[in-house]
Amino acid sequence: MSGYTAPRIFVRGVYFDNVTLEEASERLRTSVREGRRETVFTPNSEIVQACIDEPALYGVINAASLVIPDGIGVVKAARILGTPLKGKVAGVDLGRCVLDFSAQDGVPVYLLGGKPGVAETAAERLCGEYAGLNVVGTRDGYFAKTGAETDEVVRAVNESGAQVLFVCLGAPAQEKWIVENRDRMPSVRVFLGLGGSLDVYAGTVKRAPKLFIRLGLEWFYRLLKEPRRIGRMMRLPKFYFGTWIYKLTKK
Ligand code: UDP
Numbered sequence: 001m002s003g004y005t006a007p008r009i010f011v012r013g014v015y016f017d018n019v020t021l022e023e024a025s026e027r028l029r030t031s032v033r034e035g036r037r038e039t040v041f042t043p044n045s046e047i048v049q050a051c052i053d054e055p056a057l058y059g060v061i062n063a064a065s066l067v068i069p070d071g072i073g074v075v076k077a078a079r080i081l082g083t084p085l086k087g088k089v090a091g092v093d094l095g096r097c098v099l100d101f102s103a104q105d106g107v108p109v110y111l112l113g114g115k116p117g118v119a120e121t122a123a124e125r126l127c128g129e130y131a132g133l134n135v136v137g138t139r140d141g142y143f144a145k146t147g148a149e150t151d152e153v154v155r156a157v158n159e160s161g162a163q164v165l166f167v168c169l170g171a172p173a174q175e176k177w178i179v180e181n182r183d184r185m186p187s188v189r190v191f192l193g194l195g196g197s198l199d200v201y202a203g204t205v206k207r208a209p210k211l212f213i214r215l216g217l218e219w220f221y222r223l224l225k226e227p228r229r230i231g232r233m234m235r236l237p238k239f240y241f242g243t244w245i246y247k248l249t250k251k
Contacts (some may be wrong), residue, residue, distance in 0.1 A: 008067075009083050009085055011048060011083075014062060015062055016067050017067055018086055019089065021089050021094060022082045024040075025094060025098065025100075027066065028098055031158035032101075032107055032164070037065070037189055039182060039191045040068070040147060040192045041068075042067075042068050043071070044070050044219075046071075046073075046171075046232055046236065046239075049235035049238055049242070050171075050238060060134075060175050064193075065146070067091040068091065069088055072216040073236055074088075075087060076240070077239065077240070080244060082247075088216075090218075091193075091194045091197060092201075092207065094192075095192060095194050095197045102133065102163075105133045108160065108162050108163050109133065109134065109163075109164045109166070110135070110137040110188075111198060112139050112157070112167050113141035113167060114175070115141075115142070116142065118140065118198050118251065119198055123138050125201060137156060137160035137162060139153060141169040145176070157188065162210060164188070164189065165185065165190070166192050166197065166198065168195060168196065168197055171195055178191045206225075210219070219233065
């Protein structure tokens with residue numbers, strides 16, 4: 001068998017692939033070349049805690065073929081549980097690696113998600129950055145996630161001939177949408193659930209300064225910039241302390 005496969009690490013019910021950014025990207029590149037289908041999710045600890053709170057979500061998140069830890073909380077939890085991961089792999093960075101090899105290999109890409117205009121702006125900027133990038137379609141993410149509007153989006157993706165589909169609708173809506181609809185988009189080889197990445201590529205949202213990223217404080221920067229996230233971020237301490245309790249009490 002070719003392609004990179006890494007052991008999976010179990011963190012509070014979610015199976016993470018223990019890969020670096022380069023390994024994840026190489027595996028996806030090989031899969032596209034060899035015609036294998038991949039579904040990539042990038043949960044952070046908020047999403048793992050959401051699974052703990054609403055167990056039906058496990059079935060959705062664990063239905064991916066590649067799950068990368070996009071959060072320092074998940075990396076810390078894996079360490080606490082005695083099964084360390086190689087490190088955080090930011091979904092927004094993996095998205096860039098996929099764009100890079102898609103441009104080099106002539107793989108058609110579709111960008112779905114964000115407010116009206118964001119995907120188009122992202123496409124323009126990305127085409128300027130990655131020579132040869134072939135963006136075959138864009139669409140904002142404000143459509144009904146089931147029924148006729150979703151059918152129309154699926155049709156547009158199919159007609160575009162995209163082989164890589166960025167789905168940036170926020171978590172866990174994007175993960176549910178991918179799992180519910182991926183079988184209807186047979187030409188797509190890589191589905192990526194990438195949250196707010198199109199906003200970053202379009203330049204409407206800035207990533208944290210490098211120092212914050214290096215210190216593992218990207219979450220804190222996001223909280224400063226988007227205080228409305230405080231409610232969902234309360235899942236972070238719940239997840240962290242819950243992981244200690246889980247470790248100390250499990251048989
Ligand atoms: N979004 C969307 N459709 C929706 C709701 C949200 O396309 O119905 C987009 C939103 O514009 C933003 C992204 O989804 O670009 C969510 O970003 P966020 O930073 O909240 O990502 P998360 O952390 O939830 O993955």
